[in-house]
Structures are given as C-alpha cells and as structure tokens.
Amino acid sequence: MALDFTLDPPVDPVLRDGVLGLWTDVTNADGAVGFVPPVSADEVRPELVRHLVAMAEGRARLLVGRDTDGEVAAAAFLTHNTHRLMRHWIWLYTVMVHPRHQGKGYGRDLLAAAADAARGMGGVTAIRLTCRGGAGLERFYASCGYKEVGRVPEAIRVADGDYRDDITMLLPLL
Template sequence: MAITFELDPSIDPDLRDGIVRLWTDVSNAGGSVGFVPPVSHETVRPELMKHLVAMAEGRTRLLIGRDEDGSVAATAFLAHNTHRLMAHWLWLSTVMVHPRHQGKGYGRDLLTAAADAARGIEGIEAVRLTCRGGEGLERFYGSCGYKEVGRVPDAIRVAPGEDRDDITMLLSLGRVH
C-alpha cells in the first residue's frame, strides 16, 4: 500500500469533507490534533474553515496524502510566519495520519513530504511545530530530524486536573540565500 502526496490541491466539497472525516477520526482515536474525544464533524468543521480561509488569503498551504483508494489519509498545513523578522521559517500544524494507516510509515512519509514542500518555498530555512506532551510525539518527531527547542509545562489542559506540556520542535532545512 502506498500514499501519494499533493501540495496545494484544489479544494472541493469532497476534499473538504474528507479532511473533516480524517480530523474527526484521528481526534476520536486519541490523536493530538486540537481536540479531546469525543468530537463530531460539526465540531471539527469550523476549525478546518479557519485553515481554508488562511489558504485563500495565501498564508497557509495544504499538503494532502491519499491512500490507494484515493481517500484522504493524511494532512499537514504549512503556515507562513507573518512576523517580518521570522519569515525564514514556517509552522507545520494539524499533522494527521488516519488511524487505519498507523504503523505503515505514513507519518514519516508525511513529514518528509512536508519538509520537501518547505524546501521548495523561497527563503524558508526551518519548520516549527508544537506537540502535546505525554503522548511520545516528541520522540517520533525527533526520529524524523526535529529537535526539541522549547517546552511549556502544563500548558495544555485535556481534562480537569490533566495538563500536558506544550512542546516546540524545530527542523532545520539549512540556510537558504
């Protein structure tokens, strides 16, 4: 089984709904993508719309991964940093692989495709992302070349009395001139 990636796909209702289904399924499987289960499509859709608006404004780009059936199997959003002194790096967010594809190497493939996409953007030297502590995500990102560069203890409250660290990771792409 293979996954194919596309940067900046044309957004149509099928793709939009596929991303909503992916995000809902990942969230409900316990994925750390901005929600705590249970969530519904109606909960996720407004968050996706924020990303789509940022895409329409040219601030964000979408990387989509499709499985062999053509279903949305993975996503990552690449957001330009709007601060003029930080325009040399971008944010990677909403990094997701469908639960049915976990353990197939698709997450690593997605991060490689995202780094390749970032390298193709003039002036970009690094990619930053944040992840929720307590999930082992920093080890996974570390195995993909990211370095932990910051941690805010107990910044994410997933439930009353259950706080997690907010971890910042950085992937250096090398200096671009």
C-alpha cells in the same frame, strides 16, 4: 503502498469532507490535533473552515496524502510566518495520519513531504511545530530529525486535572 502527496490540492467538497473526516477520526482515536475526544464533525468543522480561509488568503498551504483508493489518509497545514524577522521558517500544524493507516510509515512520509514542500517555498530554512506532551509525540518527531527547542509545562489542559506540556520542535532544512 505509499501515499500520493499533493501540495495545495484544489479544494472541493470531496477534499473538504475528506480532511474533515480525517481530523474527526484522528481526534476520536486520541490524536493530539487540537481537540479532545469524543468530537463530531460539526465540532471540528469551524476549525477546518478557519484553515481553509487561511489557505484562500495565501497564509497557509495544505499537504494531503491520498491512499490507493484516493481517500484522504494524511494531511498537514504549512503556515507562513508573518513576522518580518521570522519569515525564514514556517509552522507545521495539524499533522494527521488516519488511524487505519498508522504504523505503516505514513507519518514519516508526511513529514518528509512537508519538508520537501517547505524547501520549495523559497527562503524557508526551518519548520517549527508544537506537540502535546504525554503521548510520546516528541520522540516520534525527534526520530524524524526534529529537535526539541522549547517546552511550556502544563500549558495544555485536556481535562480537569490533566495538564500536558506544550513542546516546540524544530527541523532545520539546510
């Protein structure tokens, strides 16, 4: 079964809690989405609130994929670039598929839906994202059409003595 994707869904407590649960579960399954496991929803909540504020201010958009039960199963944030010379590309942040749905092709579906959303934003010619090295994420993104365009060695510290590369990927939309 495919996920049902919605760009800019109305934010209500059910959606907010669904994204919060997704983010917490993805992190605790060792997903590279801004935290290091273990985390609680209380630790993730302030970051989610920052994303929701950016949405309310028109600086970010939310793409949500729901499963057949209507539960939040995947999500990503699309963020406008505010620099006047770089408004032709957007950032894709916090790309998540719930661990119970991984391996079903939903990550590819999420990235395709994000590309479709970006194409509909007017004047957007590319998507940039960053990913944490050491987990093979760059291979997954490359298999979805993204190209590695930059790498900062050991820029991410996940634990004492455990440093990972910060990898920048680009998807041209033209």
